[in-house]
Structure formats: C-alpha cells, structure tokens
Amino acid sequence: MDQLLSPELMHRLERLELVSRKMFLGRMKGERRSKRKGQSVEFADFRNYTPGDDLRFIDWNLYARLDKLFLKLFMEEEDLHFYVVLDTSASMDFGTPTKLEYAKQLAAALCFVGLVRADRVKVETLSPGKLPSPILRGRRSTWRLFEYLQQIESSGGTSLAEGVKSFCVRNSGKGIVVLISDLMDKQGYESALRYLLAQQMDVYVIHTLSAEELDPDVKGDLKLVDVEDGDMAEITASAPLLKRYRQTLNAFVDGARQFCTRRGMNYVLASNQVPVDQLVASYLRKRGLVR
Amino acid sequence: MLPNFINMLSGWQWALLGLIPPAIVALYFLKLRREPLEVPSTYLWRKSIEDLHVNSFWQKLRKNLLLLLQLLLVLLVMLALLRPSWRSSSLVGNRFVFLIDNSASMSATDVSPTRLENAKQQVRALVEQMASGDKAMVISFSDGASVVQEYTENRRLLQRAIDGIQPTEHATALLPALKLAAGAAESSEAGSDTNGGASGTLYLFSDGKFPNVEDVVLGNLKPVFVPVGNDEAKNVGIIAFNTKRHETDADQVQVFFQLANSGDKDEELDVALFRDNQEVDAKRVKVPAGKTVGDDFPPLRGAAEGILRLELRHKDPLALDNKAYAVLETPRRGRVLFVTPGNEPVQWALSTLEAQVRAELTIVSPDALTTADHQKAAAAGNYDLIIYDRCRPEVMPQANTLFLGRLPPVATEVGKVIEAAKTAPAGEKQAAKKLSHAYSLWTQAATASEVPVAKLPQVLDTDRNHPLMQLVELSELFIGSSLLLDLPPGGKSLLETTKGPVAGIAPRDGFEDVVFGFDIITEEGGERLFNTDWWRKQSFPSFWLNVLSYLGGGTQSQTALSVRPGELVRLRSLTPVKQLEVLMPNARRVKVAKGKSNDFPFTQTDQQGVYQFYEADKPAGRFAVNLFDASESDILPRDGLENPIQVGPMEITSSANFEATRQETWKILLILALLLLLLEWYIYNRRVYI
Numbered sequence: 001m002d003q004l005l006s007p008e009l010m011h012r013l014e015r016l017e018l019v020s021r022k023m024f025l026g027r028m029k030g031e032r033r034s035k036r037k038g039q040s041v042e043f044a045d046f047r048n049y050t051p052g053d054d055l056r057f058i059d060w061n062l063y064a065r066l067d068k069l070f071l072k073l074f075m076e077e078e079d080l081h082f083y084v085v086l087d088t089s090a091s092m093d094f095g096t097p098t099k100l101e102y103a104k105q106l107a108a109a110l111c112f113v114g115l116v117r118a119d120r121v122k123v124e125t126l127s128p129g130k131l132p133s134p135i136l137r138g139r140r141s142t143w144r145l146f147e148y149l150q151q152i153e154s155s156g157g158t159s160l161a162e163g164v165k166s167f168c169v170r171n172s173g174k175g176i177v178v179l180i181s182d183l184m185d186k187q188g189y190e191s192a193l194r195y196l197l198a199q200q201m202d203v204y205v206i207h208t209l210s211a212e213e214l215d216p217d218v219k220g221d222l223k224l225v226d227v228e229d230g231d232m233a234e235i236t237a238s239a240p241l242l243k244r245y246r247q248t249l250n251a252f253v254d255g256a257r258q259f260c261t262r263r264g265m266n267y268v269l270a271s272n273q274v275p276v277d278q279l280v281a282s283y284l285r286k287r288g289l290v291r
Numbered sequence: 292m293l294p295n296f297i298n299m300l301s302g303w304q305w306a307l308l309g310l311i312p313p314a315i316v317a318l319y320f321l322k323l324r325r326e327p328l329e330v331p332s333t334y335l336w337r338k339s340i341e342d343l344h345v346n347s348f349w350q351k352l353r354k355n356l357l358l359l360l361q362l363l364l365v366l367l368v369m370l371a372l373l374r375p376s377w378r379s380s381s382l383v384g385n386r387f388v389f390l391i392d393n394s395a396s397m398s399a400t401d402v403s404p405t406r407l408e409n410a411k412q413q414v415r416a417l418v419e420q421m422a423s424g425d426k427a428m429v430i431s432f433s434d435g436a437s438v439v440q441e442y443t444e445n446r447r448l449l450q451r452a453i454d455g456i457q458p459t460e461h462a463t464a465l466l467p468a469l470k471l472a473a474g475a476a477e478s479s480e481a482g483s484d485t486n487g488g489a490s491g492t493l494y495l496f497s498d499g500k501f502p503n504v505e506d507v508v509l510g511n512l513k514p515v516f517v518p519v520g521n522d523e524a525k526n527v528g529i530i531a532f533n534t535k536r537h538e539t540d541a542d543q544v545q546v547f548f549q550l551a552n553s554g555d556k557d558e559e560l561d562v563a564l565f566r567d568n569q570e571v572d573a574k575r576v577k578v579p580a581g582k583t584v585g586d587d588f589p590p591l592r593g594a595a596e597g598i599l600r601l602e603l604r605h606k607d608p609l610a611l612d613n614k615a616y617a618v619l620e621t622p623r624r625g626r627v628l629f630v631t632p633g634n635e636p637v638q639w640a641l642s643t644l645e646a647q648v649r650a651e652l653t654i655v656s657p658d659a660l661t662t663a664d665h666q667k668a669a670a671a672g673n674y675d676l677i678i679y680d681r682c683r684p685e686v687m688p689q690a691n692t693l694f695l696g697r698l699p700p701v702a703t704e705v706g707k708v709i710e711a712a713k714t715a716p717a718g719e720k721q722a723a724k725k726l727s728h729a730y731s732l733w734t735q736a737a738t739a740s741e742v743p744v745a746k747l748p749q750v751l752d753t754d755r756n757h758p759l760m761q762l763v764e765l766s767e768l769f770i771g772s773s774l775l776l777d778l779p780p781g782g783k784s785l786l787e788t789t790k791g792p793v794a795g796i797a798p799r800d801g802f803e804d805v806v807f808g809f810d811i812i813t814e815e816g817g818e819r820l821f822n823t824d825w826w827r828k829q830s831f832p833s834f835w836l837n838v839l840s841y842l843g844g845g846t847q848s849q850t851a852l853s854v855r856p857g858e859l860v861r862l863r864s865l866t867p868v869k870q871l872e873v874l875m876p877n878a879r880r881v882k883v884a885k886g887k888s889n890d891f892p893f894t895q896t897d898q899q900g901v902y903q904f905y906e907a908d909k910p911a912g913r914f915a916v917n918l919f920d921a922s923e924s925d926i927l928p929r930d931g932l933e934n935p936i937q938v939g940p941m942e943i944t945s946s947a948n949f950e951a952t953r954q955e956t957w958k959i960l961l962i963l964a965l966l967l968l969l970l971e972w973y974i975y976n977r978r979v980y981i
Contacts, residue, residue, distance in 0.1 A: 091331035099331075184332035213331060223325040226333040233333040234325060235340055245339040252335060 005108050005146075009277050013112050046070040081122070081175025082114040083201075085167055087208075088125045090156035090227045091184045095210025095272045102272040103180040103208055104149045109280050110178060111136070111145050122171065123148060126163025126181075127155050156228050160185040164192040168199050178204040182213075183256055186229070190259060203265040204284075207256060210272045216245060314968065360971050364964050371960035386442075386491025387427040388472045388512060389414045392519070393456055394433035394463040395856070396500050396923045399608035401524035407458045410496035410519045417494070418449045428475060429453055432468035433461035434857050438475055460611055460856040460899050462920045463501040473509050499929025500922045520928035521608075525554025527578055528612030528924025531585070532601050532853075532917065534619060543590040544619060548601055550586070552578035553925035561604040564588055567597045583921070596621055598901050598913070612924045616901045616915040617853065625650035625843030626673065628690075630657055631680035633819070634812055636826035637695075640835035649839040650676070657682035672863070676842045681810055691802045691842040696810030696822075698731035698742065698774065732779040733795070733806055743775040745808075748788035758841045759796065759805065760785055763830040771822040774808035803842060853915045854896055860914060862891040864906050871911065876900025 005013070049058060049069030059072045084107040086092075092100040107123055114121040121136045123145070136145050160181065177196060183189040183205075196203045218237040225232050235241060253269055260267035268283055330336065391414060397407040414429070421427060421444075429440040429452045440452030472493055493512040498520040530551045537543035552558050557579045564572040571591065578584045596619050603613040627650040629641060641652050653674075659665045660682060669677065669688030676691045677684075683697040692699060736742040750768045753760045765786065773793040778784060782797030785805070793808040813822045825831050854860050862871055862883065871883045871891045876898050883904070886892040896902070896916045903913045918924070 094329075094331040182331065184334055186332075186334055210331065213335075218328065221325045223327045224330045224333050224336050225327050227329050227331060231333050231337075232327075233336045233340060235336060241339060245335060248335050248338045 005105065005112060005276075009109065010112060012277060012281065013109055014116050046072060081171075081173045082111065082119050083167075083171060083175060083177040084111060084121075084123045085164065085177060085179045085181075086123065086125050086152060087160065087163070087179070087181030088127055088152060088154045089158065089160070089181075089185075090154055091182055092208075093154035094227065095212055097272055098154075099182055099208045099210050099272055100152070100154050102270075102276070103206075104152060105276045106180055106206065106208075106270070106279065107178075108146060108149050109276055110284075111149075112142060113280075115139055115142055115145065120175075121145070124167050124171070125152055126160065126167070127158035159187055160189055160192040161187060161195070164195045168195050172199070174199070174201055176202045176204065178206060180206045180208055182208050182210075183252075184228075189256065193259065193263070193265065197263055197265065203260075205256070205260050205265055205267045207253065207267065207269045208272060209253075209269070214249065214271055216242065218242070311965070311968075314972075357971060357974070360967060360974075364967050364971075367960050367964035367967065371957040371964065373957075385422075385425045386476070387417070387421070387425065388476055388491060388493045389417070389427060389429045389453075390436075390468050390472060390493065390495045390497070391429065391431050391439075391453070391456055392433065392463060392495075392497030393431050393458050394500070394923060395458075395460045395611045395918050395920070396463065396498050396609060396926050397519070398458045398460075398611055399498075399520065399524060399526065399926045400610075401521040401608040401926065402519065405458065406498060406519045407456070410517075411453050411456060413517065413519075414453050414494070414496060415450055418446050418453070421446060428472075429456075430468060430472055430475070431456045432463075432465070432471075433459045434464045434467075435461075436468035436471040438471065441475070459897055460918055461897065462855060462857075462918070462923055463497070465497075465501040466504040466507060469504060469507040469509065473507060473512060476512055477510065497929075498926065500925065502922075518928045520926065522928055524608050524926045524928070525552075525556060525558070526607045526609045526612070526924055526926045527552045527554070527558050527560060527603060527605055528607075528609065528918075528921075529601060529603065529615040530583065530612075530919050530921045530924055532599075532615035532617050532919070534599065534617055537590060542592055545590050546588040546599065546601075546617075548586060548588075548615070549583055550576060550578050550603070551583040551921050551924050552580055553927055554607075555580050558605065562586075563602045563604060565600040565602065566591065568600070598915075609924065609926050611899065612918050612920075614899065615917050615919070616899065618901055618913040618915050620913065624648070625675040625839060627652050627839065627843055628674045628677045629654045629680070630660060630677060630682055632657055632682070632814075634680045634695075636811055636831065637678070637680065637835065640826075640832045641839070643832060643836075645836055646839055649836065650843040660684050676838070678838075681812075681814075687799065687804075689802070691804070693805040693807070693838060693842065695807050696774070696813070698733045698739075698776075698806060698808075699804055701730075701732055732797075733782075734774070734777045744772055745775050745788065745790035745793065746772050748773055748790040748793055751787040751789060753787070754783060754785050757783065757785060757796070759834070759837045761837055762833045763837065764828075765825070765830060768828070769824045770809050771813070771820075772809065776806060776808050805838070805842065853917050853919070855920065856897050856899060856916055856918060857894075858896055858916075860893045860896055860902075861886070862893055862904055862912070862914075864891065864911060868906050872905045872908075874903045874905070876902065876916075 046059060046062065047070065049071055053071055057071045059070050062068075062070045086100070086103050086107060088100065092098065092103065095102075111121045111123060115136060116139055119137070121141075122133060123136075124133050131148060131151060134141075134144060134148060160183070164179070177199070179193075179196065181189075185192070193203070193205065218235070221234075221236050223232055223234050257267045257269070259265075268279075270279055270283070274283075391407070391410050393407050397405065397410065399406050402409040418427060424444065426442045426444050427440075427449055428438065428442045429449060430436055431439050439456060440449055443449060476491060476493075491512055493509065493514040495514060495516045496519055497516070499516070499518055528551055529548060531547070531549035533547045535545045535547070537545065546564060548562070550562070557577065559575060559577045562574050562576050563570055564574075572588050574586065574588060576584060576586055599617040599619060601615040601617075605613065607613070624647075627641070629638070629652060631637070631654065638654065640646065641650075646652070655665070666686070668674065669684065669690065670686070672689035674688065674690045676693065677688050678693045678695070679697060679699075680695045681697060683694065683700060685700060687699060730736055730738055730742070734742045748770050750765050750770070753763065753765050755761075770788070770793065773788070773790075775791045776784075776793060776795050778792060778795045779797045782795050784792035784795045786792065786794035786807075794806065796803055796805045798804075810822045811826055812819055814820075862873075864871060869885055871893075873881045873883055873893055873895075875881060875895065877900075881893075881895055883891040883893050891904075893902075893904075899916050899918055901913055901915050904911050
C-alpha cells in the first residue's frame with residue numbers, strides 16, 4: 001500500500017488550513033466563524049426576544065438597561081464542508097504518474113489539511129465507485145481517507161456533466177468544492193461547471209493534464225485511439241501538426257480559464273509533473289485556497 | 292548451370308541483389324502500418340487535424356513525399372534498364388599492348404609538345420582507364436623494338452615505363468615491333484586463354500611512316516592504329532648530302548644535296564654550308580610541294596679535310612632532318628698485295644697512274660704465302676686487298692680477296708673450322724665435318740681436280756649494276772677454260788656464261804671475295820699461254836681500277852662513311868690494336884673492342900653527327916651518322932582510314948577515337964536507386980520531420 005502522502009508532506013500540510021472566501025454555514029461546531037449566530041463564547045449580536053426562544057440566551061444586562069428583552073447571538077464556529085470531486089473517467093488513467101493518481105494525491109493532501117482543522121471532508125467521484133464515499137472528520141479519519149482514496153479506480157462511461165450533476169444532487173450543502181479533472185469531455189465542461197456554480201459553493205477547478213498531453217512526443221503515422229469512447233483519429237505526426245496541437249491545447253486551457261474566472265471560479269492548471277506539495281504550498285496558496 | 296548463361300555477378304553480388312525485393316516489401320508494409328496509440332482524448336487532436344488539413348500545402352507534399360520518392364526510384368530503375376551511356380574512347384578488353392613509335396619523325400612538333408609526348412600522353416590516359424585486373428604491356432619501337440614494360444597490372448609501373456620512353460633519331464620499321472608484340476604477348480599469356488594464343492588489343496601509336504609488313508601473325512591480338520600527328524604538317528628535310536672530289540684538281544670538292552618537301556606548299560628556304568663550324572656558303576633553294584629537289588654548291592677549295600655540315604634555315608616541325616653531316620678526308624691509298632707467279636697484264640693494269648692514285652701495290656710470289664711474316668700480316672689485316680693469281684692461301688686473310696683461276700679455301704682459320712666441327716650440335720656434326728674438309732665454299736667438289744671445268748664458255752651476261760663491272764663490257768670475251776663456280780650463300784654472279792657462272796663475288800665476315808674461275812695466263816707444259824683475250828680489251832684496265840676502288844680499301848670518295856642512326860659501323864684500325872675509342876657527338880667517349888672479324892663493331896650510332904675514333908689516342912678516322920630517310924622526313928601522318936596498314940593479310944584501320952564504347956551508366960543509376968531506397972527507409976524509421 002503506497003503512501004499517498006509522505007510523512008514529510010503530511011508534516012508540512014499540518015501547518016496549513018483551508019480557507020474559504022465565503023463564510024459558510026456548517027451545522028456543527030468547527031473552527032470557522034460563521035455568520036450564523038449561535039451558542040458560542042464569542043458574542044456576536046442581539047436579537048429581539050420572541051416568545052419561544054431559549055431563555056438562557058437572554059441578555060439580562062441589556063434588559064436591565066433598556067427594559068426590553070434581547071437575546072444574545074454568538075458566532076458559531078462552524079466546520080467547513082470541503083468536497084473533492086475526482087474525475088474518474090478513463091481519460092484520467094493516463095500519464096506517468098497517471099492523472100488519477102495525481103488527483104488522488106492532491107485530494108489526499110487537501111483533505112488532510114481539512115481533517116487536521118476539523119473540517120468536514122468528503123471525497124466524491126463522478127461515477128459511483130465500489131465503496132460509498134464517507135464523510136470524514138478529524139485527524140483520526142485520515143486512514144479512512146487514504147483507504148477510500150486508494151481504492152478509487154477509473155472507469156469510463158460517465159460524462160463530466162452527468163457526474164457533477166449527480167454530485168450536486170447528493171450534496172446540497174455549501175462549502176468548498178475542488179474539482180480535479182482534465183475537463184476532456186466531448187460534450188464540453190461548461191454545463192458541468194454551471195451545475196457547480198448553481199450550488200453557490202466556492203469552486204476550485206484544478207485542471208489536471210499529463211505531460212504527454214501538454215507536450216506530446218509523437219512521431220510518424222499513428223492511429224490515435226480515444227480511451228474513453230474508442231474514437232480513432234489517424235494522424236501523421238509532423239512539426240506543423242504538433243504546433244497546431246499545442247495551439248489548440250492552449251486555446252482550450254485559456255478557454256477554460258476564462259470561463260472559470262468570469263464566473264468567479266478559481267482555475268488552476270496542473271501538470272502531473274508538478275509535485276503535489278509544490279502545487280499545494282505555492283499555487284493553491286496563491287489562489288487563496290490554503291493558508 | 293545453364294551453359295550459355297553469362298554470369299555477370301559473383302555469388303555475393305547475387306545475394307545482395309536478392310535482398311533488395313524483400314527490403315522493398317518490408318518498407319511497403321512499414322508504410323501501411325499505423326501504430327495505434329492510446330491517448331486520453333482525441334478531442335484536441337481532432338481539432339488540430341481539422342485545422343491542419345485545411346491549410347498546409349507542405350503537409351500535402353509531405354504526405355506525398357514518400358510517393359514521390361517511390362516514383363523516383365521506379366524512374367531510376369527504368370532508366371537503368373534502358374542502359375543509357377555515352378560514347379567514350381575507352382579501353383575495350385582486358386589485355387593491352389601499347390606500341391609507341393619513337394622514331395625520328397615522332398620528334399616532330401606539329402602536335403605539342405612533340406608527337407612522341409602526345410602519344411605518351413594518350414597512352415598514359417588509357418592506362419588510367421584500366422580497370423583493376425587489366426594487364427598491359429608497353430613496347431617502344433623505331434627500327435627495332437624493345438619491351439619497355441612487361442605485362443603487368445601495376446599502373447604505376449606502366450606510367451613510369453611510358454615516361455621513360457625517349458625519342459630516337461632512327462627510322463621506322465613496324466615488322467620487328469609487331470613480331471615482338473605477338474611473341475611477348477604469347478609468352479606472357481600462355482595457357483590463360485582457352486582459345487589459344489594471346490588475346491587482347493594492340494594499340495599502335497605512330498605516324499605510320501613505315502611500309503606495310505608481311506609475315507606477321509598477330510593471333511588474337513586485335514590491332515588498333517592511332518595516328519599521331521597533325522595532317523597539316525609540313526616539313527622540308529635533307530635526304531642526301533654528298534661530296535665528290537674533283538677528278539683532276541684534288542683540292543676541289545663538290546658538294547651535292549637533296550631536299551624533300553613533304554608539305555602541300557612550295558617552300559623557299561636558305562641552305563647553309565659550314566666547314567668546321569664556319570659558314571662557307573649559303574644558297575636559296577626552292578622546293579615545290581611534295582617534291583624532292585637536288586642541288587649543289589660551287590666547289591669548295593682548300594677542302595682537304597674537315598667536317599661539312601649542311602643546315603636548313605627553315606622552321607619546320609621536324610628539326611632532326613634539317614642538319615646533315617659529311618666528313619672530308621684525305622684520300623687514303625689502299626694497300627694491295629698481288630700474289631702471282633708472274634702476270635704482266637694485270638701488273639700493268641695495276642700500275643697505271645690512276646691505279647697508283649687508288650692503291651699502293653706490293654707484288655710477291657706465291658712462295659711468300661707460306662712465310663710466317665706474310666701470314667701474320669695477312670691475319671692482322673695489313674692489306675686491304677690480296678689478289679691471288681693461280682694460287683691460294685691456306686687460310687683466308689683479313690682482307691678482301693680476288694682469286695684468278697683458283698677457288699678460295701673454306702675458312703679464315705682451318706683450326707677454327709675443325710674445332711667448330713667438334714663442337715657442333717649432334718645433328719650438324721656431319722655437316723660441319725663435311726664443311727671442314729670441303730675444298731671450297733665455291734664448289735661442291737671435294738678436291739681441286741674434281742672441280743668442273745668449262746671449255747670455251749660463251750659469255751652471256753655480266754652484272755652491269757655491280758660497281759666492279761661498271762664500264763666493263765665483256766660480251767665478246769674469249770675464255771679458254773674456266774672453273775665453274777657454285778656461288779656460296781650471299782654470293783652474286785658477276786659473269787654468266789653458257790655453262791654457268793664463271794665469276795662471282797661473295798661476302799665473308801665484312802670482307803668480300805671475288806673469284807674468277809679462269810686465269811688470265813695459264814701455264815701448260817712449261818709454256819705460258821693466255822687463257823683469255825680480256826687483257827687486250829678496253830674494259831681490262833677499267834676493271835682493275837674498279838677492283839682497286841671497290842675492294843682496294845682506299846677512300847676515294849671524299850665522303851667518309853655515313854650510316855643511318857642505329858646502324859652498325861665496322862671500324863677498321865690501321866695497326867693491330869685491341870680496342871678503339873669513339874668520341875660521340877654528345878662528347879661521350881666509348882671504347883669499342885675488337886670483334887670477331889678483326890674489325891671493331893660499333894652500334895651506338897643513335898645520334899646524328901660526326902663520330903671520331905681514336906687508335907691508341909691517335910685520331911684514326913671519322914664517320915658521320917645522318918638520318919637521310921625520305922619516309923621519316925615526310926612527316927605527314929598516315930591516314931589510317933584511307934591508307935590502312937597492311938599486316939600480312941590484315942588491315943589495321945585507325946579509328947579516330949578508338950572504339951566508341953558505351954560507357955555504361957546503368958550501374959550508377961542503380962546504385963542511386965538503392966541509395967534512394969535507403970533514404971526512404973531512413974525517413975520512415977527515424978521519423979524525420981520536414
């Protein structure tokens with residue numbers, strides 16, 4: 001059983017925490033400041049008393065002064081719902097290391113940060129796997145996280161949009177969602193991302209591409225076979241073709257980036273050659289996902 | 292194997308050829324196969340391909356490039372099959388014999404630098420063209436031939452041999468060269484050709500100034516004549532240069548010469564006469580085109596001795612024939628010994644004033660023949676002519692002889708003949724023995740008494756062309772009795788009668804013997820009678836003057852001996868010495884040893900000029916070497932087509948550019964095709980981008 005995360009990495013990750021730009025409502029006490037006023041030590045605000053409220057929260061000092069009943073509202077330290085959605089389509093099972101492996105590592109790193117900070121972490125896959133995805137909380141669940149992650153395998157069939165839609169249906173809460181995918185879907189990624197948008201979650205799209213896709217090294221006459229749908233494209237690799245491909249790739253990436261940033265989603269392009277710790281520590285920190 | 296199949300490739304070459312079709316098939320399959328490659332998504336690729344297909348011309352070209360290469364390959368193969376080739380003067384065959392003419396006419400400068408150099412260059416070029424495995428031989432010839440380089444494959448040796456061929460001043464003769472070529476070729480190639488005889492090509496580089504030859508079998512040598520020389524060549528040359536002393540005034544010398552113009556234009560040129568390197572006279576001579584003109588100079592005075600040189604002041608391609616040499620010498624009287632028991636008519640004839648001018652006469656009786664002194668003198672060559680009247684010596688002397696009424700003995704030294712008989716090879720022992728015991732070479736009879744005698748023979752004819760019989764009219768001659776002669780080998784009959792020849796002349800080792808079968812005076816029963824009435828005829832004294840001039844050894848003609856370049860000269864010494872020293876025109880000194888016949892044979896007469904020879908450091912005489920060859924001076928090269936060289940029954944025609952062979956290019960084309968194939972393979976396998 002390979003370690004998804006090395007001990008050093010885990011050590012480093014402990015010092016990070018996930019940050020959400022939006023303040024979210026969680027249902028249990030996490031370490032978040034939530035706008036939801038509840039029972040907590042920190043005093044947040046007052047509210048007029050209405051019959052039926054909890055009498056313990058009446059602020060008696062204020063009643064003494066104003067001769068009116070007010071309730072004390074407290075900042076509840078909410079926990080963050082952190083979702084990682086992994087694209088497990090067949091196209092992810094490609095590259096060295098495979099994009100799926102990379103995604104798993106990345107998921108492991110991010111989820112670990114969340115677990116350490118007592119966030120609520122859930123890892124989902126686009127297509128349902130063997131095991132149900134558990135909701136994890138606390139450092140003690142790390143092993144369960146890793147166990148779940150490791151048994152994730154790629155399977156073809158589900159399109160991006162379909163998978164995201166079913167995720168949204170199943171998880172209606174708010175939080176951070178990190179979509180780790182290569183966005184290689186013949187039907188396009190826009191509808192999938194729109195679904196995510198509709199959830200009003202803090203969306204991070206980590207566009208994972210393998211080095212072979214970013215800079216293909218093909219020669220000669222080839223018959224390219226699509227692993228997802230078996231589509232075949234016959235090419236004769238030549239310098240102009242490769243140039244053209246790169247142009248197409250750049251256009252694709254730029255398109256995705258623009259789409260995301262216009263809609264307030266965060267976009268990060270990740271090559272599977274960039275080490276996970278670097279990605280987490282530098283890029284994602286820049287983006288503001290971790291702190 | 293199929294008997295008529297000409298196998299042009301060796302085993303490994305066939306194997307290589309056999310590998311080519313599978314190679315092509317492999318390449319073909321390589322092309323069709325597209326390797327399947329899994330990609331995560333063809334999404335982007337499809338987009339790229341679409342874009343690409345729209346624009347690129349180069350892409351189309353590249354796709355078709357390999358098609359183009361294939362087409363080129365097929366084109367090359369087709370071209371190769373057509374065997375395109377161009378004409379080239381190249382060698383045909385594998386064995387070559389190069390005959391290079393280095394005679395005098397090849398020194399002509401009408402083709403630069405000289406004809407000989409031009410021929411050498413052509414041969415060098417041919418040697419360069421030789422493929423490995425070809426053998427060649429180089430023979431240089433003028434009036435003789437020599438093998439300069441034996442059959443060899445080593446081109447460097449051949450080139451060196453060719454470089455070493457020097458021009459000579461000799462005349463040209465083709466026969467020895469052809470014989471040498473055929474013989475040398477055969478001996479080197481014994482057993483190599485199953486057809487027998489040497490096969491190969493004989494290249495003859497010459498200007499063709501030689502007569503056609505007979506009697507040469509060239510076998511399998513195929514002759515090709517390459518004419519060397521410009522047919523615009525014009526030359527005027529000296530072909531004769533003579534002097535004659537004035538009959539009465541010994542001080543005056545008349546100089547005669549002949550010029551030949553071999554060009555097509557009339558020439559007018561200056562001829563200068565030098566005596567001892569000083570110009571004494573000059574003349575302007577007109578020589579019409581293609582003609583020979585003779586002329587003379589006004590008589591020279593005070594010309595007792597000296598070297599005369601005739602020079603043509605004319606620039607022509609052949610300079611060798613523009614100079615001629617003649618040596619003037621004081622006339623020397625011959626030394627004549629008359630051995631006779633008494634013969635007044637002959638004595639008187641030999642003692643006239645004219646005779647005295649020609650020769651110094653000594654008369655002895657036949658008894659002297661047995662004395663040691665005489666024999667020593669005779670053997671030493673102290674006399675130029677010995678006349679034996681009714682006697683004969685035991686041994687022939689070192690001199691010309693004339694016999695009256697007797698036949699000469701067999702050889703110069705009896706002992707030698709017996710020795711020769713002993714050492715003769717088995718088959719010839721009998722003949723040699725017979726010879727040693729023969730009475731004379733001039734008869735079949737074994738003894739004197741058996742020699743056939745003719746009584747009262749009637750004179751039929753004399754050899755009027757012979758110098759001895761000049762102005763000698765003998766048609767009504769009365770002869771009492773005469774021995775009938777059997778002429779020895781090389782002998783000529785001087786006087787023919789109804790019964791047979793009664794007088795003849797034959798050569799013997801550089802001398803000449805004249806035999807008259809009849810005496811002038813005979814003795815019969817103690818009485819002296821005239822056997823013939825010749826002594827009363829006008830021709831009698833003339834005859835004896837001829838004898839003294841011709842056989843007497845005196846130099847009456849002012850011109851000393853003149854020989855052609857390369858000819859043998861027999862030098863005579865006045866005193867018995869072991870060797871002579873010769874000073875050549877190029878200032879080299881050469882020692883000449885005595886030869887077999889008591890003269891000194893000298894062969895290094897290759898240069899034109901005057902040669903001086905010394906006897907014990909004293910000047911003993913001079914002689915000149917001159918070309919004097921009309922055919923060498925006529926430097927117009929033989930047109931091989933119109934005037935082909937006849938070699939026996941064959942004609943050697945020249946071809947202007949040898950045999951126009953096809954220089955095959957198909958081999959080159961096929962190699963190119965193969966290279967192209969390799970290039971294609973390379974392009975595919977290395978997936979080279981364009």
